[in-house]
Amino acid sequence: MTDNWASGRVALVTGATSGFGEAMTRRLLTAGAHVIATGRRADRLDALATELATARLLTRALDVRDQTSIDAMLAHLPAPFDAIDILFNNAGLALGLSKAHEADLDDWQTMIDTNVSGLVRITRAVLPGMVTRNRGDVINMSSVAASYPYPGGNVYGATKAFVRQFSLNLRSDLLGTKIRVTSIEPGMADTEFSVVRFNGDKTSADKVYQGVHAMSADDVALVCEGVLKLPAHININSLELMPVQQAFGPFAVNRD
Numbered sequence: 731m732t733d734n735w736a737s738g739r740v741a742l743v744t745g746a747t748s749g750f751g752e753a754m755t756r757r758l759l760t761a762g763a764h765v766i767a768t769g770r771r772a773d774r775l776d777a778l779a780t781e782l783a784t785a786r787l788l789t790r791a792l793d794v795r796d797q798t799s800i801d802a803m804l805a806h807l808p809a810p811f812d813a814i815d816i817l818f819n820n821a822g823l824a825l826g827l828s829k830a831h832e833a834d835l836d837d838w839q840t841m842i843d844t845n846v847s848g849l850v851r852i853t854r855a856v857l858p859g860m861v862t863r864n865r866g867d868v869i870n871m872s873s874v875a876a877s878y879p880y881p882g883g884n885v886y887g888a889t890k891a892f893v894r895q896f897s898l899n900l901r902s903d904l905l906g907t908k909i910r911v912t913s914i915e916p917g918m919a920d921t922e923f924s925v926v927r928f929n930g931d932k933t934s935a936d937k938v939y940q941g942v943h944a945m946s947a948d949d950v951a952l953v954c955e956g957v958l959k960l961p962a963h964i965n966i967n968s969l970e971l972m973p974v975q976q977a978f979g980p981f982a983v984n985r986d
């Protein structure tokens with residue numbers, strides 16, 4: 731039997747062309763939601779629309795770094811897509827693993843513009859409607875990198891720490907409304923994440939997941955769906971998840 735828990739709900743998914751966003755789009759549609767699936771790659775969105783062939787899916791090419799495009803997209807949504815009540819704030823990326831003194835400043839700026847500014851822009855644009863309707867769920871995609879530093883994680887981890895703290899602060903501002911906010915903090919998940927991080931080098935990306943039963947995009951979407959399906963009076967503030975084959979190391983010590 732299909733669990734139609736999201737029937738009558740409208741979701742905006744950023745980064746729906748791949749990984750978690752695409753998996754979440756599929757889960758939301760299966761659960762009966764209307765979904766606005768966004769991302770920069772219009773060909774991927776077209777392929778998704780053709781494959782899923784449902785009037786409950788609307789696709790829009792969108793770069794979350796572009797405020798004008800965000801405003802234009804939101805201003806021209808047809809009903810019922812214009813009453814967004816699930817925001818899956820997921821678009822993001824890591825670029826490189828260089829040490830801070832060797833990293834590419836443009837890569838740093840792109841991560842900040844996407845993971846921080848993009849997420850903030852979308853949130854600021856969508857929240858007023860949620861507050862007016864006194865209804866909504868915001869799922870912000872953070873990372874274990876928000877809490878655990880690692881070599882080369884420098885700006886990427888810092889952007890995800892921002893996402894986590896921003897999420898918790900949203901909870902403070904939204905107290906008194908029925909809007910829920912969750913920071914999702916996954917570890918290793920086998921998506922296009924590492925291909926992007928290594929600038930298209932699939933061999934290096936594959937090595938990250940070699941010999942590890944990493945999480946899949948759908949594993950993470952399953953957890954996010956579980957958060958959304960909880961009774962309306964429960965808010966998961968932050969949720970960290972990892973594959974069983976990933977854990978923590980000791981502090982690094984540089985000995986003389």
Ligand code: NDP
Nearest residue numbers: 745747748749750769770771793794821822919921922923
């Ligand atoms: P993918 O690379 O598979 O997906 C990333 C998505 O983000 C793509 O759909 C991409 O779409 C979109 N995106 C990137 N830049 C922009 C932009 N400027 N505007 C709009 N969309 C953009 O990776 P994941 O699914 O793994 O990553 C999703 C999120 O999860 C990211 O925020 C990532 O940091 C985070 N995360 C990933 C983990 C992992 O191990 N995989 C673990 C923890 C967190 P397009 O290129 O078409 O624009």
Ligand code: 8X3
Nearest residue numbers: 873874875916917918
């Ligand atoms: C992605 C997980 O550990 O590569 O956010 O930073 S990690």
